[in-house]
Amino acid sequence: MNVLADPRIRILVNELLQYRRAVVALFVAINLAAVLVAFYWPKGYTASTTILVNEKSIIQPLMQGAAVATQVTDRARNAQEVINGRKVMNQVIEAAGWATPDTPASQKEQIINSLIARTKVSNVSGATNLISIQFRDANAERAYRTTKTLADVFIKESIAAKAAESQAAFDFIDQQTQAYHEKLSGMEDRLKDFQIANLDARPGSEGDITTRINALQTRIDQSEQDLREAQVKKKSLESQLSGEAAVASAISREGQYRQRIADLTNQLETLRLSYHDTYPDIVRLRHQIADLNDEIAADKKRREEAKTAGRIVVDDAVINNPMYQQLRHDQSQVQITIDTLNARIAEARQQLKSVVEQGKRVHGGEATLAELTRDYQVTRDIYQDLLRRRENARVSMNMDKENQGLTFTIQEPATLPTQPGILKFWHFIVLGILLGIAAPIALGYALLQIDPRLRSPALIAERHRLPVLVSVPHLWSKGEILAAGRDLEWLGLAAVGTICVMICIAGLQVLGVF
Amino acid sequence: MSKIEKALSRAKRDNSLALVPVAKRSGDQQSGLAEPVTQPASGTGAMVEARSQAISGGEISSMREVARRSHSELADHQIIYPEMIDSETVQAFRELRTRILQKTNNRNGTIMITSVAGYGGSTFVTLNLGAVFAFDAGRTALLVDCNLRNPSFQRLFSGSPARGLTDYLENPDMDATEIIHSVGIERLRVIPAGEQHLVPTEYFTSPRMKMLFASLRQRYNERFVILDTPPMTESADTQILAELADYILVVVPYGKVTQAQVDECLQSVDAKKLLGVVFNNEPRAPNTLWMEAISGAVGLVQQSFRRARDSARRRFAQLAGRLRKRSGRAEP
Numbered sequence: 001m002n003v004l005a006d007p008r009i010r011i012l013v014n015e016l017l018q019y020r021r022a023v024v025a026l027f028v029a030i031n032l033a034a035v036l037v038a039f040y041w042p043k044g045y046t047a048s049t050t051i052l053v054n055e056k057s058i059i060q061p062l063m064q065g066a067a068v069a070t071q072v073t074d075r076a077r078n079a080q081e082v083i084n085g086r087k088v089m090n091q092v093i094e095a096a097g098w099a100t101p102d103t104p105a106s107q108k109e110q111i112i113n114s115l116i117a118r119t120k121v122s123n124v125s126g127a128t129n130l131i132s133i134q135f136r137d138a139n140a141e142r143a144y145r146t147t148k149t150l151a152d153v154f155i156k157e158s159i160a161a162k163a164a165e166s167q168a169a170f171d172f173i174d175q176q177t178q179a180y181h182e183k184l185s186g187m188e189d190r191l192k193d194f195q196i197a198n199l200d201a202r203p204g205s206e207g208d209i210t211t212r213i214n215a216l217q218t219r220i221d222q223s224e225q226d227l228r229e230a231q232v233k234k235k236s237l238e239s240q241l242s243g244e245a246a247v248a249s250a251i252s253r254e255g256q257y258r259q260r261i262a263d264l265t266n267q268l269e270t271l272r273l274s275y276h277d278t279y280p281d282i283v284r285l286r287h288q289i290a291d292l293n294d295e296i297a298a299d300k301k302r303r304e305e306a307k308t309a310g311r312i313v314v315d316d317a318v319i320n321n322p323m324y325q326q327l328r329h330d331q332s333q334v335q336i337t338i339d340t341l342n343a344r345i346a347e348a349r350q351q352l353k354s355v356v357e358q359g360k361r362v363h364g365g366e367a368t369l370a371e372l373t374r375d376y377q378v379t380r381d382i383y384q385d386l387l388r389r390r391e392n393a394r395v396s397m398n399m400d401k402e403n404q405g406l407t408f409t410i411q412e413p414a415t416l417p418t419q420p421g422i423l424k425f426w427h428f429i430v431l432g433i434l435l436g437i438a439a440p441i442a443l444g445y446a447l448l449q450i451d452p453r454l455r456s457p458a459l460i461a462e463r464h465r466l467p468v469l470v471s472v473p474h475l476w477s478k479g480e481i482l483a484a485g486r487d488l489e490w491l492g493l494a495a496v497g498t499i500c501v502m503i504c505i506a507g508l509q510v511l512g513v514f
Numbered sequence: 515m516s517k518i519e520k521a522l523s524r525a526k527r528d529n530s531l532a533l534v535p536v537a538k539r540s541g542d543q544q545s546g547l548a549e550p551v552t553q554p555a556s557g558t559g560a561m562v563e564a565r566s567q568a569i570s571g572g573e574i575s576s577m578r579e580v581a582r583r584s585h586s587e588l589a590d591h592q593i594i595y596p597e598m599i600d601s602e603t604v605q606a607f608r609e610l611r612t613r614i615l616q617k618t619n620n621r622n623g624t625i626m627i628t629s630v631a632g633y634g635g636s637t638f639v640t641l642n643l644g645a646v647f648a649f650d651a652g653r654t655a656l657l658v659d660c661n662l663r664n665p666s667f668q669r670l671f672s673g674s675p676a677r678g679l680t681d682y683l684e685n686p687d688m689d690a691t692e693i694i695h696s697v698g699i700e701r702l703r704v705i706p707a708g709e710q711h712l713v714p715t716e717y718f719t720s721p722r723m724k725m726l727f728a729s730l731r732q733r734y735n736e737r738f739v740i741l742d743t744p745p746m747t748e749s750a751d752t753q754i755l756a757e758l759a760d761y762i763l764v765v766v767p768y769g770k771v772t773q774a775q776v777d778e779c780l781q782s783v784d785a786k787k788l789l790g791v792v793f794n795n796e797p798r799a800p801n802t803l804w805m806e807a808i809s810g811a812v813g814l815v816q817q818s819f820r821r822a823r824d825s826a827r828r829r830f831a832q833l834a835g836r837l838r839k840r841s842g843r844a845e846p
Contacts, residue, residue: 010798013799014799015797017799018797451769452772453769453770454766454769454771454776455768455769457791457793460766460773463776463777464777466790466791467790467791468790468791468792468793469609469610469614469789469792470609470610470613470792471792471793471796472606472610472639472792472795473602473603473795473796473800474603474768474797474798475592475594475603477590481802481803482806484799484806484807485806485807486810488803488807488810488811489807493811493814
């Protein structure tokens, strides 16, 4: 199968050929870099140990809900943080023989940084509770010692830190419990004092007062209604009394005279229609009328004289009015009723005011009482909860003291490494050759992907549906062929030479020449 | 004075027009079917086609030719020839010729060749398309350099610039035959851009220009007139020339233009006249290159080995001589 039949590969080959010098230069440069890296790559022995973090201890199910086990999501990261800490590292460098207590601080710092760079802490794949600690060093014995020390110190520090954490948690909760106890006692005292000071501030008082207020209000309303009725009644009686005379007069003597004169005058007028004034009946009637007028005049004169003399003149026809008397009696009764009602309303209002005042007092007291009670209940609940938590914390603390909580076990102890690192010298040589071949190809491919300039006639045919009549290859002149051939000749030799040199270097290294 | 005489006298006067050597001058001097030629002053200069009344394909054989260029000369000018070692390019142009003949139903015509961008290889395609048409003994091609701003056919002539299109357009008395030159390739004629470089675009629309093209078309039945023009998007001349041409061929250079440039160029081309696209200058390495490189490398290694061996022998001989001398001194 001809690989050049694929237009993409053909274009790539063409481009690589065009930039042949750069391609070979890159190949040589990469190989040279690989040799340098291989020479300077730190040789080292790697010792490793695996620690099992046991979070499912036997005691945990028994203490379910009472003790809190440590929750760790990323143990490797936590372990890395602990190991890289100065506390652990200072112990490790002294225990593993990297430094003595007399070593200067700056030198210690350098050693610590160097150890941190060469220490790798990771989770063992597939097991989150297995932590692997690896340490690389040129000296196998020292690598082993350091790894072992790292694991020991890490476990010791982790357990100590856990115990300290539990103790701190217990102390804190205990302190809080005591504080709440004092607070609860204070609350109880305040509640007691208040209840003594406000006896009527008891539950239900407010309801009684409301009932009383309602009753008084109803009474006032009823009395006012009655009062309004009585006042209406009084007005009605007064109006009736104003239309009635105190005495009733019968027809008086003067009245009788005048009535008689009127009758006679009527008769006279009737007669005069038919008769002359001289008619005897008319004359007689005129005399009778004159006599009656005289009688009236005499009566008046007599009354005047009596008045002048200061005597009471009682008309014969005056009598006491019974209706008037009755109305006056009723009026008096109504007035008594009005006065009574006014007195009653005033008294009811007074009572109402007093009850309202009492109500206000009771209401304020009840709110204060409710607040005090609420505070007391909340404080009591928290206190009870704290008591429970304190006991849990005590159990947790005791578990950590007895190493029954989170435990660390060395699953795979560190061993003395016998083989140096995974990457060997010849690995770099092979990688250099492969990378030297792959990099120019990859670079060329990437450039072809980025460069928008047309390199394939198929694109024009697809886009414009136009026939690409022919793709004319570059016409190589003889001089060009010679020059390019000479180029390829030298470049090929350079590439093959590079590969040979690389293989020779690798062979010499394997033979132990350097 | 006949046109033949006029052409001869002008050629004598213009002794700077040095083209390829004339091969058979005496035999070409026949009138009638043969075209009159302008004589180069050196006697080996350019031969100019004279007007021909001949129409049949048989008359092509009677075209007067100057001495054929050598293969190395053609290769130097990037012109193909049938015996070329690099057969891929020759094959590509042969295929192009076949495709064009298929599309034009074997009828001759005027083909305008334009590139998507400057230096896109339109001249290279024009020259080689003309050459490949001329491979066929029954066909001829006339190349016209219409790229007045950047004329390129002049490199085919040595000495001072040959008279060409601009001279013809400037000079109403000039005959078309005076600007048609043979360049040492059988059945291939060339009209260079000429000495005048400041010809206005309006000349291309002039009746004289149309007359010239009409006469060029009628000259031979089997002749393709091929115009080398500037890029379509860069010159207004190309648009005018596109109207005079029967067919248009667009050259897309490899790795020099983007899709957008191709779009722009193709949009300005009359789709009815468009024959297609030629993808030019694909950098395919010829097989000979690999052979050259491998043989060179092997030779280099052998040479180095030989040197090392010779050097070792010399040293060995020197060492042996010294030893002999020492032993000679010791023996007496």
